Every structure is written in structure tokens, then in C-alpha cells.
Amino acid sequence: MDRVVTDFGARPNTAEDTVPAVRAALENCAGRKGIRLVFPPGRYHFYRDAAPERNLWISNNDGGVKRIGIPLFAVTDFELEGNGAELVFHGRMVPLAVWNSRGIRLKHFRVDWDRPFTLEGRILDQGRETLDLAMSPATPYVIREGRISGLDDDCYPQRNLGVIEFDPERREYAWDTRYPWLPNRAVELEPGRVRLFGPFEPVRIGRVLLLRMEGRHSPAVSVGRSAEVEVEDVALHAAAGMGLIVQESRDLQVCGLKVIPAPGSGRCLSVQDDATHFCNCRGRIVMERCRFEDNWDDGSNVHGIYRVVTQRGPNWVVTQVRHFQQLGVGMGEEDGDRFE
Known part of the structure; x- marks a missing residue:
């Protein structure tokens, strides 16, 4: 079942804000499975003013309240089909956030900023x-x-x-x-x-x-506490933070992801930090046909988090986080988790 953003007021190739149309489309299909959110080809602008806010603690990035261009929270069996659309963001925003979701497919779009950081x-x-x-x-x-x-x-x-x-x-x-x-x-x-x-x-x-000029407040794509997420033929051209950051998630497939400067932009830098980053994930992470160029830090970083044990009981422990960019990242929240 398709929801086409232009049916909800989006106007590609203009300077108009696409956020209200995306919000209306997502509200229209709330609670349903098997939805495709479709962007016809073109250039779409996203501004902060009408973007929803969420308090997100994103591993190895700066946590706090975020304005989100395309918020996918508690969604099941959902596909975002971009048809090659260019999604251009303005100011401090997280373009796309997928949290507490399952069976998500992100396909065929580009993410850039009007003014990089x-x-x-x-x-x-x-x-x-x-x-x-x-x-x-x-x-x-x-x-x-x-x-x-x-x-x-x-x-x-x-x-x-x-x-x-x-x-x-x-x-x-x-x-x-x-x-x-x-x-x-x-x-x-x-x-x-x-x-x-x-x-x-x-x-x-x-x-x-x-x-x-900036810290890590605006990663391009944030995935948290989700499962069976696929990223296919997506290009990330800028971000104040990571390109794709995934945490506390399982079974991910990343095919044809490009983290590169926007062609024809004249810019040297793509994203300010890691092209891809995976923290406290499990299951399988598959990466195929990916291309990472001119990002400031790692191409891919896969890791867990160490914590200091400050108290210990017969069936409980109290741990301490030692870095501010690890705040809010869960530990031992699933049955069968083991501590070493």
C-alpha cells in the first residue's frame, strides 16, 4: 500500500518545506503494516520548524533533543522508496531516524545539507x-x-x-x-x-x-533498537556526525551505500565522522557494494561498550558510563544477555 508524499502536499524542485507532507503521510498510515512511503523523483527540502522532536541518545554522537525529518518509530514492515530523490536538510536535524522498528527497507535516495557544517x-x-x-x-x-x-x-x-x-x-x-x-x-x-x-x-x-565547525549533533541516518533493517542504494553526502549509525539492533543489510561528497558540489568532505558505525548490535551485519570516500573518520566501526562496575550483588550490578556519548545506550536489557 503506497503513500506518495506529493499526494500529501510535498512539492519537489521547489524551496517549500517537505516536513508537513511527510508528517501527514506517516500519520495517515500509523499502525498499519506493509506501507511504502514513496518520493517521486526530484529535490525535496526539509526544515527544522515543523519537524517533530525526540530525545535521542545516539551512541558516539551527541545526545539530546533532535529535530527529525523522517521519523520512523515503532513501525513494522515499512519501505521508504526514494526513486533517486535528493533530500536536502537545513540546520541541525537528523534526516532519518528508525527506532524500535522491524522490517524496514530504505531505498534509492540521497541525503545532503543545504549548508554543510x-x-x-x-x-x-x-x-x-x-x-x-x-x-x-x-x-x-x-x-x-x-x-x-x-x-x-x-x-x-x-x-x-x-x-x-x-x-x-x-x-x-x-x-x-x-x-x-x-x-x-x-x-x-x-x-x-x-x-x-x-x-x-x-x-x-x-x-x-x-x-x-560542529560536533556530532546531526548524523544522517540513526537506527536504534530495531531489527531486520535494509539500506539499499542510498547516498549520504554530508552530516555533522556519522553517516549511518546503528545501535542495539540486529540483522542489518547494507547494500550499495555511498558516503561521498555530492557530485558537482565542489566539496571535498562527505560526512564529518564515520561513514558507518555499529554499536552493541547482534545477529548479522551484511555490507555489500558500499563506497566510502572523504569522510573525516572511519569507514566502518563495529564495537560494544565497556562500563565500570561500581556495585555488585548476588543477581545485580551497578555500572558507570565513562563517556558522555555513551549515555542512554542500553546494557543487559534482553533475556540471555551475558556479562564478561
């Missing part, structure tokens, strides 16, 4: 304590109170969290990059040309400097 600038010149950059028009910037910052849709204050050199000829991070170091002041010499003040480590003229 990392700045890119080609290195023009380096002085003793200065660095001149030609900023990429694909990553808008602003200088406020002598600090360079990303220009995001929500006008959140941003801070530079890290830098790395990128070799545009080899299409890879520079093997000899030296970091971390951060600019302590910036001025605009002319539109699109910025001077950063250091001191800095030596860099190579012509390379691209990536300036990370």
Missing part, C-alpha cells in the same frame, strides 16, 4: 603566523568578532573544533598533515578570501584546509 578553503599563502585561504562558495562562512564560523541556517554560534589538510589532486587527506591547531583570529581580505592568524604548522600551498 565544515568550511573548506584552498591554501593560497602562508606567512610566519598567517594563513591565507580562498574559501569555497560551497561552504558559506561568516566572520564574527574576529572568528571565522560556518553560516548555518539556525544561526547557532559555531566554534572551530579542528582542522585537517586535504589533497585535491589525490582526493584524499594529506598523509603529512599536522594537527590539531586552530586559528585564533580571522579577517576577510576581500569577499571569499580570508586570512587566519596562528601560529600554524607548515602547510602546502594549493591544498584545501578543512575547518570543522
Whole structure:
């Protein structure tokens, strides 16, 4: 049974917000099985204003209240068919969240941001304590109170969290990059040309400097406490966090996933952290025909979580989480779970 987003008011290839149409379509099929949510081909924009909020603790990302573009919670036997549609998000959002669900199929769509969360600038010149950059028009910037910052849709204050050199000829991070170091002041010499003040480590003229402005608040696809989830021929072009992050789930199939910069965008970076990440999962994870390029961190990371035992009884233990990005991740919640 199909639910086509354009039947609920979505207008592809315009700047109109698609969130209300998606919410209406999901409300229309709430509680039903065997539903296909269909996006006709085109470009769809998603904004924060009407997006539903959920308090999500996403492993190895920043937890808290999230605005979600396509929320799939407590859904069974559901398919999202994108037909190659480009889903463009604005500001701090989780584009797609699948939680407490089973039998979910995500197919044939692309995820991108209108304004990514990392700045890119080609290195023009380096002085003793200065660095001149030609900023990429694909990553808008602003200088406020002598600090360079990303220009995001929500006008959140941003801070530079890290830098790395990128070799545009080899299409890879520079093997000899030296970091971390951060600019302590910036001025605009002319539109699109910025001077950063250091001191800095030596860099190579012509390379691209990536300036990370955000933490891990907006992973592209979040899957939690779900089973039998399939991802097929999906492309993730940006995210402030992981590309695909899966936690406390079982039996996953990921085929034809691409985590790459958007073709024709002129950007060097894809997602800011891991392309794929699996935490406290079980069953089988199958990955086929996947392609991960130019993400800031791992291609794939599969792990559990260690905790410190602070108290122990005959049939109970009290444990302590030691990292803020592990808060809310369950432990020992299913019958038969074993502790080592």
C-alpha cells in the first residue's frame, strides 16, 4: 500500500518545506503494516520548524533533543522508496531516524545539507603566523568578532573544533598533515578570501584546509533498537556526525551505500565522522557494494561498550558510563544477555 508524499502536499524542485507532507503521510498510515512511503523523483527540502522532536541518545554522537525529518518509530514492515530523490536538510536535524522498528527497507535516495557544517578553503599563502585561504562558495562562512564560523541556517554560534589538510589532486587527506591547531583570529581580505592568524604548522600551498565547525549533533541516518533493517542504494553526502549509525539492533543489510561528497558540489568532505558505525548490535551485519570516500573518520566501526562496575550483588550490578556519548545506550536489557 503506497503513500506518495506529493499526494500529501510535498512539492519537489521547489524551496517549500517537505516536513508537513511527510508528517501527514506517516500519520495517515500509523499502525498499519506493509506501507511504502514513496518520493517521486526530484529535490525535496526539509526544515527544522515543523519537524517533530525526540530525545535521542545516539551512541558516539551527541545526545539530546533532535529535530527529525523522517521519523520512523515503532513501525513494522515499512519501505521508504526514494526513486533517486535528493533530500536536502537545513540546520541541525537528523534526516532519518528508525527506532524500535522491524522490517524496514530504505531505498534509492540521497541525503545532503543545504549548508554543510565544515568550511573548506584552498591554501593560497602562508606567512610566519598567517594563513591565507580562498574559501569555497560551497561552504558559506561568516566572520564574527574576529572568528571565522560556518553560516548555518539556525544561526547557532559555531566554534572551530579542528582542522585537517586535504589533497585535491589525490582526493584524499594529506598523509603529512599536522594537527590539531586552530586559528585564533580571522579577517576577510576581500569577499571569499580570508586570512587566519596562528601560529600554524607548515602547510602546502594549493591544498584545501578543512575547518570543522560542529560536533556530532546531526548524523544522517540513526537506527536504534530495531531489527531486520535494509539500506539499499542510498547516498549520504554530508552530516555533522556519522553517516549511518546503528545501535542495539540486529540483522542489518547494507547494500550499495555511498558516503561521498555530492557530485558537482565542489566539496571535498562527505560526512564529518564515520561513514558507518555499529554499536552493541547482534545477529548479522551484511555490507555489500558500499563506497566510502572523504569522510573525516572511519569507514566502518563495529564495537560494544565497556562500563565500570561500581556495585555488585548476588543477581545485580551497578555500572558507570565513562563517556558522555555513551549515555542512554542500553546494557543487559534482553533475556540471555551475558556479562564478561
